[in-house]
Amino acid sequence: MSRLKYAVLVAAALLPVPAAAGDSPFGYVYTTDTHPQGAREFEQWITRRHGQARGDYSLWQLRSEVEYGVTNDLQTALYLNYDSVSAFRNRPDGTTGPGAFVPDAVDANSRYSRTFVESVSNEWIWRLLSPYKDPIGLALYVEPSWGPDKRELEGKLIVQKNFLDDRLVWAANLTAAAERERFHGEWEREGELELTTGLAYAFLPRWHAGVEYRRHTGYEGSSFARGNRQYTANFLGPSIHYATRKWWVTATYLTQLANAKAYTDEAREDIAGGRFFGEHHERSELRVRFGLSF
Numbered sequence: 001m002s003r004l005k006y007a008v009l010v011a012a013a014l015l016p017v018p019a020a021a022g023d024s025p026f027g028y029v030y031t032t033d034t035h036p037q038g039a040r041e042f043e044q045w046i047t048r049r050h051g052q053a054r055g056d057y058s059l060w061q062l063r064s065e066v067e068y069g070v071t072n073d074l075q076t077a078l079y080l081n082y083d084s085v086s087a088f089r090n091r092p093d094g095t096t097g098p099g100a101f102v103p104d105a106v107d108a109n110s111r112y113s114r115t116f117v118e119s120v121s122n123e124w125i126w127r128l129l130s131p132y133k134d135p136i137g138l139a140l141y142v143e144p145s146w147g148p149d150k151r152e153l154e155g156k157l158i159v160q161k162n163f164l165d166d167r168l169v170w171a172a173n174l175t176a177a178a179e180r181e182r183f184h185g186e187w188e189r190e191g192e193l194e195l196t197t198g199l200a201y202a203f204l205p206r207w208h209a210g211v212e213y214r215r216h217t218g219y220e221g222s223s224f225a226r227g228n229r230q231y232t233a234n235f236l237g238p239s240i241h242y243a244t245r246k247w248w249v250t251a252t253y254l255t256q257l258a259n260a261k262a263y264t265d266e267a268r269e270d271i272a273g274g275r276f277f278g279e280h281h282e283r284s285e286l287r288v289r290f291g292l293s294f
Contacts, residue, residue, distance in 0.1 A: 025200035025208035025241040027252025027287040031171045032137035032160045034127050035069030042066055043077075043291045051283030052099070053272035055089030056111075059100060059282070065123070073128075079121035081145070086113045092272045100280040101183055119147030131160045141173075152179035169208070172197035178222050190279075191219035191228070200241065208241040212252055218279060220264075231267040233260045233276040235285065247292045254285045 024031055035041065045063035060083060067077040083101060088111040091097030095108035106112045123143040131137030137160035145152040154177040161170045175194040180187050194217070200210030214235040219228045237254040258274030260281075270278035277283075 023241070023243045023248035023291055024250055024289070025169055025210055025239065026171065026198045026212055027239055027250050027289055028212050028214055028254070029171045029196045029198040030125075030139075030141065030156060030158050030173050031169065032127050032129070032131060032139040032158050034073060034075040034125055034139070035067060037069045037071050039069040039293065040067065041291050041293050043289060045287065045289050047285060047287040049100075049280075049282040049285045052087075052090040052277040053092040053270075054094060055087075055091075055096070057087045057090035057099075057282060058085070060084040061118075063121075065121075067123075073126065073130075075123075075125045075127075077121075077123040079123065079145075081118040081121060081147070082116065083118050084113075084115040086111065088112070090277075092269065092277070099278060103183060104185055117147070119145040119150050119152070121145040125158075131162045132166065136161050137171075145179075149182040150179065152177055167202040169200045169210075170198070176224070189220075189222045191222055191224055193217045193219070193224060198239065200239065206243055208239075208243075210239045210241070212237060212239050212254065214254060216281075218267075229263040231260060231262050231264075231270070231276050231278060231281075233257075233281050245293075247290070249291075250289045252285075252287050254287075256281065256283055 043065045047061040049059040051057060063079050063081050065077045065079040067075060069075050085101045087096055087102050089096055096106055096110060096112055098104045098106065102112055121143050125139055125141050127139040129136060129138040139158040141156035141158055143154045154175060157174045159172050173196045177192045179190050181190060195215045198210055198212035200208040202208050217232045218230045220230055221228050234257040235254040236257055237252060239250060239252040241250040242248065256275045260271055260274060260276035262268040262271050267278060270276055275283065
């Protein structure tokens with residue numbers, strides 16, 4: 001192959017390629033990007049949450065969704081959420097104990113395993129400002145979920161700012177959720193506030209690399225009053241993203257930082273080594289998201 005042909009092929013390979021509609025460079029942080037009107041996409045989420053105070057704990061959470069662009073600035077999606085959990089001597093005292101999706105009546109000395117459908121969800125994202133046309137991107141998000149043991153209403157405020165001709169993306173989400181769960185025998189009301197933020201840089205055409213941060217605070221009951229706080233946990237880790245015209249994939253690995261805070265005696269029992277291992281919190285989380293336009 002001549003040097004000229006080789007140079008042409010290399011240049012063609014490095015030309016920017018339009019990404020699949022609705023793709024995200026983040027695993028946890030939402031951006032203000034929405035599908036154009038009439039566009040459709042199938043998206044699969046796979047999240048593995050691994051490791052608690054000791055022993056063995058593994059939770060696989062899967063979400064299968066279909067997204068649709070109602071208008072250029074309004075997007076909706078339907079999710080099916082299903083999980084698989086396995087726990088053995090995962091509690092700080094060395095017993096197999098109750099926690100996320102592990103009931104109170106479990107045998108403290110035996111392994112507990114279960115696979116089940118958790119819920120269905122209906123997501124709506126309304127973009128108010130675009131980061132490509134306005135000084136900053138802004139969107140509102142709402143998602144109700146319903147399942148045999150779970151009812152939840154979640155809302156987000158999404159902001160996004162692009163730099164360096166859109167090669168550097170910063171996004172942040174403020175999330176509030178009110179839920180009722182029946183994983184411990186009786187229906188319980190809980191609330192959560194979460195701040196997630198991330199930076200992603202397009203270091204090559206089709207490729208982004210970045211970092212994401214997640215701060216999660218749990219509340220007892222349906223009020224977000226300071227006195228109802230139970231715990232706060234923080235997560236940090238890298239992300240990688242690859243996109244083509246028709247499909248994309250993103251992977252994010254988060255590690256819980258050893259700076260968790262407990263605000264009740266019950267929550268203090270779930271802290272070991274500075275990390276919180278109560279409801280829905282593990283040592284690490286790996287999330288892979290795959291999207292396919294159709």
